[in-house]
Amino acid sequence: MKPALTALFCGTLFGLGLAVSGMVDPAKVQGFLDIAGHWDPSLAGVMAGAIPVAALFYRLAARRDRSLSGTALPAPPSPRIDRRLIIGSLIFGLGWGAAGMCPGPALAAWLVDGRALFFVAAMAAGMAVQRRFFAG
Amino acid sequence: MGHDLGFALIGGGLIGLAAGLFLLIDGRIAGISGIAGGLLGRWPARWPADLAFLAGLPLGLALYRAGGGHVAVHLPGSTALLIGGGVLVGFGSRMANGCTSGHAVCGLARLSKRSLVATMVFMAAAVAAVAVERAL
Numbered sequence: 001m002k003p004a005l006t007a008l009f010c011g012t013l014f015g016l017g018l019a020v021s022g023m024v025d026p027a028k029v030q031g032f033l034d035i036a037g038h039w040d041p042s043l044a045g046v047m048a049g050a051i052p053v054a055a056l057f058y059r060l061a062a063r064r065d066r067s068l069s070g071t072a073l074p075a076p077p078s079p080r081i082d083r084r085l086i087i088g089s090l091i092f093g094l095g096w097g098a099a100g101m102c103p104g105p106a107l108a109a110w111l112v113d114g115r116a117l118f119f120v121a122a123m124a125a126g127m128a129v130q131r132r133f134f135a136g
Numbered sequence: 137m138g139h140d141l142g143f144a145l146i147g148g149g150l151i152g153l154a155a156g157l158f159l160l161i162d163g164r165i166a167g168i169s170g171i172a173g174g175l176l177g178r179w180p181a182r183w184p185a186d187l188a189f190l191a192g193l194p195l196g197l198a199l200y201r202a203g204g205g206h207v208a209v210h211l212p213g214s215t216a217l218l219i220g221g222g223v224l225v226g227f228g229s230r231m232a233n234g235c236t237s238g239h240a241v242c243g244l245a246r247l248s249k250r251s252l253v254a255t256m257v258f259m260a261a262a263v264a265a266v267a268v269e270r271a272l
Contacts, residue, residue: 006161007185012191012199014154019197021147022140033259033266042140047240049148050155054245057156060272065164065249074165077248088232089239089254091224093261098269099212099221102236103229104168106226108193112209119211119222120143126226127173128175134231 003069015108021046024109026100033097095126155242158189167238168193171230232258 020027024047031040067073097103100107101119110116156167162185171186180186201207212218218244218253234243239258243251 002188003182005182007158008188008192008195009166010154010158010161010166010194011189013157013192014189015150015193015196015201017147017150017152017154017196018193019205020150021144021199022208023147024197025208025210026212027195028140028208030266030269033262034265034270036267038172040140042183045141046148046151049145049150050241051148053149054155054159054241054246055152056205057153057160057248058245061160061163066161066245067156068161068240069163071163073163077195077243077246077250079249079252080190083251084251086257087230088228088230089257090261092156092232092235093258094226094265095221095224095226096236096258096266097262098224099218101211101218101221102168103172103194104237105233106225106272107168107172107190108197109170109211110198111194112207113177113211114173115215115218116209116210118215119188119225120216122219122222123226124172124176126223126228127169127230128176128226129223130227130230131173131177134227 003071006069014104017050018105018108024105024111024112026105029100029102029105030097030115035098151237151241155229155237155245156259161228165238166182167226167242168236170233170238173226173230186264 018024032043061073106119107118158164158166174180175186238252239251
């Protein structure tokens, strides 16, 4: 099968999961992060649902030399924990908390409220600046 | 809350399924910021698949709505907050080489120590950002 077709299928399934789970609602995400206030822990279910299912497939893939379509499988995760990982995650987390949106939900949420495109455009700009001036 | 938790678990399961199939079939990690960031420079050879995956995100949301699902999106009222948050999310996710999907779903499913550290850091930063926002 063409890789673009399977990618479209996987992306659609991913977007469906974002919509069903409530991850596309910034108010809900901020409620999940508001542990000192009116904490709404329900979004913990997203990770609890996603990680074991993904892990099962990753284990199946780990027994193979190549993916089902014959492409190379990714190298095992790097163990390196460096400043870029920590500082980058810190910056990412501040933005995620402040706006209640991360990349996947933002790329779907604009369909419901077009103002999410402000976030998407700013996110693209932030990525471009990182790539242009802070890469490597 | 119990109702929301059910949706979060099912949605999370779909996200895990999407990430798992993307790896098993195509050998790809379903990290949204990585895929989106890769399309901002010189387009990689696999760009049709990358674009198709990202296009699937709003498509999945649209399908859920078409099937009668309710999708709430309550964005922050401040456009400046959307833009500021977007810049931080874009910049930080690229610097840390991953966001919620790449580190907190795919990375943790691969038992990556790097992703565990990234997830703990961005969760803590996001909790702090929401606490500050609520206090202002």
